[in-house]
Amino acid sequence: MRKYVVMGVQGSGKGTQSGLLSKAFDLVHISVGDIFRWHVQHHTKLGAQVRRIMAAGELVGDDLVEAVVGDRLRMHDWNYGFVIDGFPRNGRQAEFFLESYDIDGVIHLDLPDEEVRRRVLNRRLCTRCGMDYNLIADRPEVEGRCDVCGGDLVTRADDTPEALAARLREYRSKTRPVLDIFRRKEYVVNVDARPDPDTVQREIRKQLGLTSG
Numbered sequence: 001m002r003k004y005v006v007m008g009v010q011g012s013g014k015g016t017q018s019g020l021l022s023k024a025f026d027l028v029h030i031s032v033g034d035i036f037r038w039h040v041q042h043h044t045k046l047g048a049q050v051r052r053i054m055a056a057g058e059l060v061g062d063d064l065v066e067a068v069v070g071d072r073l074r075m076h077d078w079n080y081g082f083v084i085d086g087f088p089r090n091g092r093q094a095e096f097f098l099e100s101y102d103i104d105g106v107i108h109l110d111l112p113d114e115e116v117r118r119r120v121l122n123r124r125l126c127t128r129c130g131m132d133y134n135l136i137a138d139r140p141e142v143e144g145r146c147d148v149c150g151g152d153l154v155t156r157a158d159d160t161p162e163a164l165a166a167r168l169r170e171y172r173s174k175t176r177p178v179l180d181i182f183r184r185k186e187y188v189v190n191v192d193a194r195p196d197p198d199t200v201q202r203e204i205r206k207q208l209g210l211t212s213g
């Protein structure tokens with residue numbers, strides 16, 4: 001059983017790296033942001049509660065986040081373990097998490113602010129299948145269309161310069177202290193998130209001592 005947390009500022013590749021890692025090792029990828037986006041897209045009651053907060057780049061309240069994560073983990077569909085990204089994002093969430101789960105490692109994807117801005121402002125998302133594109137590194141073949149399902153590509157509501165600035169502030173003030181908590185327990189591996197996704201993934205596996213897929 002392997003349980004990992006992936007942390008990093010927006011645009012650092014949390015979703016991509018969690019996806020690659022979970023696929024290779026049969027782990028379940030849990031993305032709290034994706035769960036919320038699903039609810040917003042499907043106009044659920046939860047979606048209505050979080051839509052404005054997300055669009056402003058602010059953090060959703062802890063009670064709501066903990067309920068969503070708790071429900072998701074209680075599904076116990078993770079026979080070989082899980083990779084959770086986007087959680088915990090502050091000290092209280094970290095304590096809640098560590099009370100119930102022992103973790104094997106925290107992957108910190110490190111990215112300088114100017115690279116964060118460049119990536120995030122060029123990010124596009126498929127409205128139909130959720131596939132993520134970047135107009136710098138992996139452009140869709142047809143502009144504005146998803147290569148996989150043909151859906152419309154849009155900018156995430158929270159990928160604006162204003163929302164990004166808010167998220168960077170939130171990250172610095174609230175999420176960095178979480179890393180410090182995990183560092184004290186010696187869980188954290190630091191990975192340079194600037195290279196291409198495969199190189200970053202290789203480095204993650206090397207640092208975690210994971211050899212086979």
Ligand code: AMP
Pocket residue numbers: 010032033034036053054055057058059060061065085086087088089093158167
């Ligand atoms: P992400 O896709 O991880 O960047 O998350 C998108 C948005 O969902 C964030 O900007 C927050 O508004 C919300 N969110 C995701 N995870 C959390 C969390 N652990 N705590 C609070 N809000 C969250």
